[in-house]
Amino acid sequence: MNITLNGHTCWAKPGETILDVSRREGVNIPTLCHMSDFSPTGSCRLCTVEVENAGSLVPACAYPVHEGMEVRTNSPRVRRARKTIIELLIANHPQDCLFCVRSGNCELQKLTQEYGVRTHRYEGERRRARIDIASPAIERDPEKCILCGRCVRVCHEVQHVGAIDFVHRGFKSAVAPALERSLNTVPCVDCGQCVVNCPVGALTEKSNQKPVWEAINDPERFVVVQVAPAVRVALGEEFGAEPGTVVTGKTVAALRRLGFDRVFDTNFSADLTIIEEANELLGRLKNEGVTPMLTSCSPGWVKFIEHYYPDLLGNLSSCKSPHEMQGALLKSYYAQKIGVDPSRMYVVSVMPCTAKKYEAQRPELGGAYADVDAVITTRELARMIRVAGIDFFKLPNEGFDDPLGESTGAGAIFGAAGGVMEAALRTAHFYLTGSDMKSLTFAPIRGLDGVKQADVRIGDFTLKVAAVSGLKNIKSLLDDMRDGTSPFHFIEVMACPGGCVNGGGQPLPTTPEKVRLRTESIYQIDRESPRRCSHRNESVQKLYAEFLGEPNGHTAHELLHTHYVARDEF
Amino acid sequence: MTKQQHMPEIYGKYPKKDASCLIDLLQDVQEQFGYLPDSEMQQVAKHVDIPVSRVYGVATFYNQFRFQPLGKYVIKVCRGTACHVQGSLGILTTLENELGIKAGQTTKDLMFTIETVACIGACSIAPVIAINDEFHGGLTTKSLQKLLRGYQKRSAKDEVTA
Amino acid sequence: MNAFSSICFENCWHSAEKPCPRFVDCVHGGQQCGDAAQSAERLARYRRELLLEEHDTPVILVGMGTCGLANGAQVLHDALVAECAARELTVSIIPVGCVGYCAREVIVDVKLPGRPRISYCEVKAADIPAIVERTLQHGEVLEEKLLGVESRDAEAGWQDYPLLSELPFFAKQRKINLENCGVTDPENIDQYLVRGGYRALTSVLNGREPQEVIDDALVAGLRGRGGGGFPTGKKWQFARDTEADKKYLICNADEGDPGAFMDRALLEGDPHRVVEGMIVAAYAIGASYGYIYCRAEYPLAIRRLEKTLQSAREYGLLGKNILGSGFDFDMRIKKGAGAFVCGEETALMQSIEGRRGMPRPRPPFPTTAGLFGKPTVINNVETYANVTTVFKYGPEHYAGIGTESSKGTKIFALSGQVCNVGLVEVPMGVTLREIVFDIGGGIPGGRKFKAVQIGGPSGGALPESVIDTPVDYESLKEVGAMMGSGGLVVMDESTCMVDLAKYFMTFIQSESCGKCIPCREGTKRLLETLERLSRSHRDENSQEDALLRFQGMVYLERLASVIKDTSLCGLGQTAANPVLSTLHYFREEYEAHLYERHCPAGACKELLTYTIDTDKCNGCGLCARKCPQDAIIGSKRQAHYIIDEKCIRCDQCRVNCNFDAICVN
Known part of the structure; x- marks a missing residue:
């Protein structure tokens, strides 16, 4: 089938998502919660794109293509939405890039640069939580967590360990080990797959340097x-x-x-x-x-x-x-x-x-x-x-x-x-x-x-x-x-x-x-x-x-x- | 504890390894204990064969579940729209001041717990609170204070007889 | 009780295991087979009894829905039983659901043999002896408690009493879905059957193909009553067209909108109607199992539903081979655990599956891949009640009610600052003014109408200028609100619209599931912006705080529109509506808070100033003792003074002052 992507007609397979097609066509769409080979959760909303006649913006990672669909990945409306989402994340994130182990290799930091976020547009309460350093292998800093859920999914769906999961709800949501204990007291196997899937500095190895x-x-x-x-x-x-x-x-x-x-x-x-x-x-x-x-x-x-x-x-x-x-x-x-x-x-x-x-x-x-x-x-x-x-x-x-x-x-x-x-x-x-x-x-x-x-x-x-x-x-x-x-x-x-x-x-x-x-x-x-x-x-x-x-x-x-x-x- | 003896009844009601029973099970456990003790959440996890982290994640998602024992009298303050426009925030503040605890907390003597609920559906008598499922409507600061005195006396009396 | 299962004649073989297709016709229209005249007469007499057309002993109906109970109906009921026992009267006392007139609860109806029904209102336990003595024993009407009578009875001398149907509260209503609420015993399936219950189901199972049922739903123009207004037949069609080994049907009874209690009233007052609608829908889509997802906060509704399912099974109306049609369908109740977001279809399904109730992206839609991955139809309580209505009275008849695009009736929970708080059912197309002023009786206490909030936290607050908007899906959307599930909260001039927006944001913020960023983070920032508006300048420590207040307002609309545009589920997408609609209609009120630091309605506590009128104060010192902040000073018998910096505006001084000396500005 054919779809129109930013005005250009391109070919697509039924069952593909907008994201699949865009990536093949060399059109970058930012994502945070997306994991290839996993079913989309659609939680970060960064991949929102404009689809003609769809009403609100749609997530490219979860939205299937259909014949004749017109997609815009780079309209002012899309850019504004993405920038706002990044600004919202920043507003609830410790502003300590200077000291962060992921600085220079952080997906959020990269997006902040790409979308030209230059000010704190929104200020207010931030999530407060203690760093969990009790595990000999992995350190967790919940304040840096952006709740993309990649660690949770890899821990449950790939490793079947389930040491961590989402807890609480709404603004109080967090990713935490069972019963909110520290990581060394729950059956975590220390494999570190959560670490390699974390886009920010919320999960890191415990350093022995x-x-x-x-x-x-x-x-x-x-x-x-x-x-x-x-x-x-x-x-x-x-x-x-x-x-x-x-x-x-x-x-x-x-x-x-x-x-x-x-x-x-x-x-x-x-x-x-x-x-x-x-x-x-x-x-x-x-x-x-x-x-x-x-x-x-x-x-x-x-x-x-x-x-x-x-x-x-x-x-x-x-x-x-x-x-x-x-x-x-x-x-x-x-x-x-x-x-x-x-x-x-x-x-x-x-x-x-x-x-x-x-x-x-x-x-x-x-x-x-x-x-x-x-x-x-x-x-x-x-x-x-x-x-x-x-x-x-x-x-x-x-x-x-x-x-x-x-x-x-x-x-x-x-x-x-x-x-x-x-x-x-x-x-x-x-x-x-x-x-x-x-x-x-x-x-x-x-x-x-x-x-x-x-x-x-x-x-x-x-x-x-x-x-x-x-x-x-x-x-x-x-x-x-x-x-x-x-x-x-x-x-x-x-x-x-x-x-x-x-x-x-x-x-x-x-x-x-x-x-x-x-x-x-x-x-x-x-x-x-x-x-x-x-x-x-x-x-x-x-x-x-x-x-x-x-x-x-x-x-x-x-x-x-x-x-x-x-x-x-x- | 005698409570422990009832537990097989709860678990026996639900098939093993069926995660769709999770919330029902937690509700039953809470009914039994008044809250969800850590040890029971682990037991539930074993029964339905999912990680404890998932049980805890589900439990913390829903308003209904508690992780500490509740007071003898659970005061639910309705924060529905009708109650709000009739001054339920003032009712809540008064209650908090009188008992010296915030919503969601329990007094040290385990007598009173204050909770807020989205709407108890008794909009006709707003603002309304429910103390252990007994409704008290059309409240004012003064009538609330009086009501509370009654319960405090009652709880003191219970203490003496106990 | 439950006599239809045993009253029939000798040849009747109907049972739950081997149901007779003509059972309901038999119950409703009289004996269908055999010729035993005796049992036909027995049947007819039982029916007249149930309908209160012919009875030997007086019947008393006590309104014992949640609102009745909240007003002391249980105490009253017990008093009534005791009083009748003490006087050795044979009376049948039946607890019924809510008739809708919550403002006048407890409502007690008395039906004397051969007399029309009398309705008493605002009955207290103390009134019971008088009612028993004067009405039951002497056949007189207790005029001071009278709400109205069912029909004028000249013979009894009751020709001058008001007719119930002519009371302003009832006159403009059109009760079809609520026809049984408050007049029948909801726990007695026979009472439901005798009023035409399960005829819709019988007509569908006997000779209507599932596709025809869907077509009928389309002809009737039935749209979902849960908020969005999606055509119900269309939804069913999607599910029917999806091939699968198993399909599910769900009834969304997780009514969470603050200020809405329509579903509760239906479940408490006429649960069979909802269940019947579900069975019809299940037949149409080919579902074999159903769930009723009901709020745990509705214990009475859950209890009644359980009883309903049990008696429906006993009558062969639910379970295997329903009414001998070969169609199998059963269901169970799932108790919600308290999460507003579970009103959203996909979140609700997650919750039934035992997970965190977090919505997932659509497509795929539940009709393709829903509960446990199977095609699933979710409708709410009122929609299923309407399904029963459609097939009971016929789709054409149903389509004749309402407007061009919005058919049938809508039930509203009318609450807030309005005289006649209660549950009302009106045909689509009546105006908000008619509901608020004619049915609702306007604002109490001579205050002025300010706005009506329709559609709960997802809807909008509408001012007087648009109050003539007809109630239908499209018109409400045009003025920035939505039908929602049916909460109508009336507000007078003492309500601050910034405070209202803040109230809804607080609610949404605490009920956001936290999955997607715009809703989780965005609503928090919206709420903070609103909080800054109503926070006292005394608490602003620096210029930066004041700057934040302005900055928030500058970005408010941008943020609200992004939340609307990008949120994952319907709740997030409508989360900003209360802010957007109040901002649209009441911008000057926002500006007063922002620039003048003043709340015109006097509702934002922190912007108030408490002072003592020195002329009125006699220095009794009570206020100073009551003040939790020690903010009031003064010598004995001298006028006191409030230190503004210390005052937290808890209102204790004003409440306790016996001389009206505390002024609030």
């Missing part, structure tokens, strides 16, 4: 940093690079210039995780242990199952997540190796994740000292690089330190949903058959679908596997497990949709397109790696020979495995 700077500046401390697989494909965005640009070498260089004593790669321990996990899986299959086995690298997911399916904790792999393994090794194997007192060592993890901040504080992860002392997100690292005056793209490419810096393509793909599964299958195949598989690519478990399943033939054994990302998608599989009807042997679960590339600590704003590009780069790193199977990692092999002994052996268990806690739903 200060303790990290303090550690760096403390001459007594030996400060070691590790970088997660998904950070290197996203950090570049913070400095203006195209989404998906791989910046591994520059990241290492930047970390050295920030003053870290050693820079290691979490991909190393990702390889290690695979060795342990593949052995654990084969052990369970051989000894008729509890299956399906569930992966345990995603701390948001681990917290989810602890809260909502504690009866299934036996299915969860006992492997620590890679950065915790790395931390444990750094404070034992490596500290011993270089002769540094582990009490002096300070381990920092740069993660695409907010839940890792909470994970690092779990008491069972560490012995005398915590495995990992501080977790900073990709965004926080970018801020540290900026404040240090480092011109990121002028840096040379540098390599990780040895020996916890070597990694294979299998470790790299941990950053994308399905990657852990794929890496584990490569190694499991080797363990079962004694040879590497012909093609190392498992197409059925790649991509951004929420649930991907495959039957993998290894020798004469058919392994039924699934890779799930986004917590909503795991529920039906867990319910099957409860009923004893699950057909699977092995399930990978990532809390965030798309995996770590879309983690709660990644650069903002995150769009589905950016997630796709970051994922592609992850697989590109794998393709270009000289070794693509974890069991081929020579440093890992050496580690077992020198220190750990057997996979799943005694030392490995002590350092690399953990246990879980059943938590109340509330």
Whole structure:
């Protein structure tokens, strides 16, 4: 069908909204509450446009096109309405852009500029609320909230957690955790999907920059940093690079210039995780242990199952997540190796994740000292690089330190949903058959679908596997497990949709397109790696020979495995 | 508490995992307890299988639900248009001054709660208030004070006999 | 009681499980099959009894709607029972709904055998002995309490008493939807049946195709009575045309407009009429289940509705295989939990589904994807009552009432500063003047009429200059108001229009659901602007405050128009109407507040000044003791003085002064 958009005739499909057509035609319409792939709520009214004979203005995000419709997206009436709406938002918003962590990257601030808001046209009462800093991962500043509802929708509809929701009504409306308690006392899984969907500074990660700077500046401390697989494909965005640009070498260089004593790669321990996990899986299959086995690298997911399916904790792999393994090794194997007192060592993890901040504080992860002392997100690292005056793209490419810096393509793909599964299958195949598989690519478990399943033939054994990302998608599989009807042997679960590339600590704003590009780069790193199977990692092999002994052996268990806690739903 | 024993009756009335019963359930719980205790909201959430945050979000949306116990006498002040033009704001202010609480609050001795309602539909006798569903119409500041004295005496007497 | 279910003749097999299609005809028109003359006579006699055409004992009807109860009808009823028992009189005492004349409640009707009905008004419990003794025992009329008689009875010497139908309050009304209210026992289904109840349903189920029913609704020209005035038949057609495995029907009984109580009166006074209309509508669209979403603040209505549904089921009028037609339909009552916004269709559906009552964007319209995603028709109480009327009297007859574009009658809740507060039903097209002055009897106390607010918070305040506007959907819109659900609040010169606008904004502000920005944030700023207008200059701390007062006024209309243009739902889109209409008709009053800091009506408390008339004050000191702010000083037996800076204008001094010495300016 044809519609007229600002006087130009253009083509449209039945069922599309005005917004769909406008975006395709290159006509920008501002939105705040809109989320692609979600049903429209029509709450922010910023996308209002004028439709001939429609009476009042209509929301482009929710209004379907019809043949011959005449739409004006840029009339004085529309501009005035949008500007007024922005002014109304500003009137109930703390005017502290100067100090706000989202300044320069804030959707409201951007709109204020675009629509030329230069004065306070409306003044009056403002919403007052206390900042909630009790969670180890996420900070909430309800005064900055513009009630677009994106966090609520992602928490309920994508993650099925429902830690937060709208409360009260009218001008008193707010987004708050259940019973208006603080976030750490409700079953929030700290995944940070609310943070990456927040258009303003109402939801942010809890910053750990200060303790990290303090550690760096403390001459007594030996400060070691590790970088997660998904950070290197996203950090570049913070400095203006195209989404998906791989910046591994520059990241290492930047970390050295920030003053870290050693820079290691979490991909190393990702390889290690695979060795342990593949052995654990084969052990369970051989000894008729509890299956399906569930992966345990995603701390948001681990917290989810602890809260909502504690009866299934036996299915969860006992492997620590890679950065915790790395931390444990750094404070034992490596500290011993270089002769540094582990009490002096300070381990920092740069993660695409907010839940890792909470994970690092779990008491069972560490012995005398915590495995990992501080977790900073990709965004926080970018801020540290900026404040240090480092011109990121002028840096040379540098390599990780040895020996916890070597990694294979299998470790790299941990950053994308399905990657852990794929890496584990490569190694499991080797363990079962004694040879590497012909093609190392498992197409059925790649991509951004929420649930991907495959039957993998290894020798004469058919392994039924699934890779799930986004917590909503795991529920039906867990319910099957409860009923004893699950057909699977092995399930990978990532809390965030798309995996770590879309983690709660990644650069903002995150769009589905950016997630796709970051994922592609992850697989590109794998393709270009000289070794693509974890069991081929020579440093890992050496580690077992020198220190750990057997996979799943005694030392490995002590350092690399953990246990879980059943938590109340509330 | 004896109240606890009645609870299965409330929940048994509604099918599990049916979120459309949420408001009915909350109304029943409130009828039982006079307000919505946190623990019951958690119980309701389990029963209909939705997050507690959603239960609380729904409960705080509607005027009917309370989160603290109410006073023995609940005074509803009608703020309908007819009452407004007949001076119900003055009635409310007097009431607030006399009892030393604001609308929506309960006196410390748990005797009186003041609430405002949009319209109780007794426009013919505006301005009107209802004390525990007993209507008192055509009020003036003076007649209200007198009325209140009566209730205060009554509550004092109840105290003595109790 | 409920005798129609058992009174029929030996051959009758009608039951809820196996309903007879001719049951209602039988009840209404006499025995339809068989030839037992005895039972035919028994039926006829029972009918005459129900209609009070033939009865042996006196019948007393007590108006016990909410307004009656609020005026002490329960106490009175109990006194009446006790008095009759004490005098050993056999009398049947029937509680009935509201006859509409709320100003004269409690209304008690006495029907002596063979005499016309006598209506007493403003009856108090203390009047009961006199009524019992003089009317019941001696057959005399108690003239000091008489409202009127049903017909003049020369035989009894009652030829000079006023006729009820000729009273100014009733004369210009046309009661068709309210025909049963106040004259029948709403809890007795037989009383409804005998007055032609469920004939509309029978006529529809026996031989009318659903499409024909919709066509009839269109012929009748019936439009929704909930506010917007959308043609009811058209709405039904949309739902009928949508394919679905299940369809729902909802009755919106969440009457939340302050100053409106039409729906309550209908539900309390004639609930079967509403239920019957719903079943007809369900048949037309093919709905299998219905909900009545009723305010929890209407406990009496809910109780009566429950009883109504139960007795309709017992009679085979609701449930499976209604009247043997093969059509299944049942419904339940959902209690609202107190949110004005749930009067909005999509919000109401959210609430039934157990969510926060927040509207969602349309399209898709509820007739396509409504409750639980299924096609759903929502009409309000009065619309369903009208449906019954349309099919009871025929669509052509119905179309003959009213104006070209607005058919039928409209019920209004007349309240405020008007003599005859009450519920009135008028044909569309009468003027506001007729309602306020002829039916309503004008303004009490000799004060001047100022405005009438029509359409509740979404409507507008209309001044004398447009009071000759006929009441129909289009004309009201033209003058900046709307039909709304039917609240009519009359205001005299003591009402300040800025205060009125502020009142409505306060209401809308507290009832806004908070979903969309223009309504949530915009109405707050509108309210603040109005508050600044009526705030005392004593509370303005700086020039900036004064500047804000002016700035708000400058942007007021711009803001109001954006709220109207961009809000998500109907409530938001009309939220600014009270401001816009008062600004249009009473701009000079706004200006007086803004520039002169003066409230011409003397209603904005903070703009008042309290002083003491030194000539009248004898220095008793009462006011000083009553003042909560210690703002009054003076020595004993000397004239006192009010410190203006301390005065909060609580009015306590004026109320308590015994010498009229407090002047308010």
